[in-house]
Amino acid sequence: MAVYKVEQIQAQVIASTRELGGHLSEHVDRTRLVLRVPAARFDQALARIEGLGDTTHRFVRALDVTAASRDLEMRLRNAEAVRDRLLKLLDKAPDVKQSLAVEAELDRVAERIEQMKGQLKLMSDQIAFSTIMINFTVKRSETVGSDFELPFPWLRTLGLQHLLSFQ
């Protein structure tokens, strides 16, 4: 996105995102903003953002996390069932040695359950919110580099740098 008055535009982008129920996830100086917006309002957010500047490149990618989420939920249910069985075993443990062994296994399963719950929470956030990353072209090199270049050298001398220089 090539914009004019970058700070002002960035503030408008952030305000607009918040209005739509989203939030700012990352802000790198004047060059990049990463926003999270409710998935249902993704198109609306994109249209608003594009209205604030001059979009030079646009790339939209959708990630389907449904299968991964279903798999994780199943593993979580299994782990919880194992935990319940271990709790029953703990109640029936005949001596301290066996109790300690069951407790150690219980700790390991509980830790796995917490990890999976965390992953599921992250996934549900991924499903509920879409990520919009905006790279701001504040001031790029005046050299054309590997981009397409027309065979008219005078085009390279366009711009404020040449116009305002008297040397």
Place this chain on the structure above:
Amino acid sequence: MIHTAKRWAHAAWLILSLAPAGCASSPLLQTPHKFLRLEGHEQEYDYRATSADGIVLAGRVLDYDKSLGGGVSFWVDAIKLRLQATGGYALLKEESIQTTRGLQGKQLRFGHDEKRGAYQYWVTVFVSGNKVVVLECGGPESKLGAHEAAIMQALASASP
């Protein structure tokens, strides 16, 4: 006889001293009010003038073979590509423009953030016969507004 020769000498001096001033008038643009035309160091421009507060107006006339195609829209696209894609300029406005002699063209107004604040850069393109006329104007946005009317009047006077 000596008196007549002196009179001729005075006349010749007068003519010679007026000649550079006559040449200084621009064939491309009328210099806007409150601007000074620059001469002597203009390698890339056929015309350049500046205001005291930092607004610069410049123009160039480029030859091209009209029979090969092109036209205003081609040059407008080429300028946009150059400034937006590789220069980081944001297109603020695009509109048609006409000179007092009826030449049709396009004006592109870009914005660009500089260290000292917001700047604007306007590029106006006309195609006249086998010539492309590119007129540029730029400077701090805070100063440009006061000169806009005079600049637009100068642009309308373009005559390649």
